[in-house]
Amino acid sequence: MHDHKECKECMQFLALLSDYQDGELDLALVGKFEVHMGDCERCQAVVKTLRQTIVYYRTTRCTAVPRDVHSGLITALRACMDPED
Amino acid sequence: MTDHTNPTDTELVARARAGDNDAFGLLVERHEANVYGLCIKMLRNPEDAEDCLQEVFVKAYKALPSFREEARFSTWIYRIATNACLMRIRKKKLDTVSLDQPLELGEAEIPRDVADWTTDPASMVMNEELGGVLTKHINALPANNRIVFVLRDVHGLSTEETGDILGLSVPAVKSRLHRARLFLRERLAHYYASGGAVA
Numbered sequence: 001m002h003d004h005k006e007c008k009e010c011m012q013f014l015a016l017l018s019d020y021q022d023g024e025l026d027l028a029l030v031g032k033f034e035v036h037m038g039d040c041e042r043c044q045a046v047v048k049t050l051r052q053t054i055v056y057y058r059t060t061r062c063t064a065v066p067r068d069v070h071s072g073l074i075t076a077l078r079a080c081m082d083p084e085d
Numbered sequence: 086m087t088d089h090t091n092p093t094d095t096e097l098v099a100r101a102r103a104g105d106n107d108a109f110g111l112l113v114e115r116h117e118a119n120v121y122g123l124c125i126k127m128l129r130n131p132e133d134a135e136d137c138l139q140e141v142f143v144k145a146y147k148a149l150p151s152f153r154e155e156a157r158f159s160t161w162i163y164r165i166a167t168n169a170c171l172m173r174i175r176k177k178k179l180d181t182v183s184l185d186q187p188l189e190l191g192e193a194e195i196p197r198d199v200a201d202w203t204t205d206p207a208s209m210v211m212n213e214e215l216g217g218v219l220t221k222h223i224n225a226l227p228a229n230n231r232i233v234f235v236l237r238d239v240h241g242l243s244t245e246e247t248g249d250i251l252g253l254s255v256p257a258v259k260s261r262l263h264r265a266r267l268f269l270r271e272r273l274a275h276y277y278a279s280g281g282a283v284a
């Protein structure tokens with residue numbers, strides 16, 4: 001196994017990792033990197049663990065506001081909708 | 086075609102602008118979780134997030150007359166929310182010194198922990214401990230990178246919409262996101278490498 005820091009191809013790949021992840025890389029580059037990854041376990045692992053990191057964070061998205069927080073918000077809004085109340 | 090049982094945001098905004106407060110209430114219901122979620126991730130504590138949530142919707146209500154019809158309400162409310170969060174963070178910096186020292190983003194530019202923990206089933210279970218680890222590390226990101234990561238990867242917005250909300254170019258969004266992602270990947274890899282997820 002080679003060292004990331006020593007490998008120009010790894011470094012080139014890592015710089016474009018985010019674009020690769022988002023499917024925004026040039027097809028020619030994608031092909032080049034997939035060939036590289038075929039031989040480079042380190043880059044493969046970085047890609048997979050990055051993808052999973054994003055998946056984990058996606059699950060932390062808030063999908064509902066706590067009931068008391070919602071009530072507090074409605075109260076604050078009523079106060080500004082009818083200031084004389 | 087107008088579906089009266091499920092009006093679009095645009096229809097609700099038009100009604101709210103004409104003085105229909107119930108229409109605004111429906112917009113609140115649709116978007117409050119996004120705003121609250123953003124505030125929690127940015128401000129790191131529930132009290133500040135609740136306060137900021139109220140500020141955002143009160144501001145939006147008052148600013149309805151200046152809302153441009155061609156804009157998307159979701160983008161607009163995110164913009165108000167990000168501005169409110171960043172303003173609070175800036176203010177807070179004056180009186181609080183972060184206890185968890187902000188980590189150098191540069192440390193993650195070259196991945197060091199490169200074991201593939203995704204092949205270990207034990208590490209693939211989302212639980213309270215992992216949730217805490219994720220929170221701790223996202224909190225360690227500088228606000229400028231954190232906001233981009235939250236909008237893009239947690240809330241799933243596009244690069245363009247994120248740039249629009251933050252007033253950043255597409256390359257600027259991409260570079261902040263790239264650094265945030267590498268940083269969080271490295272932190273999580275380190276957690277697994279040092280024996281995390283062992284029940």
Ligand SMILES: [Zn+2]
Pocket residue numbers: 007009010013036040042043044
């Ligand atoms: Zn490589």
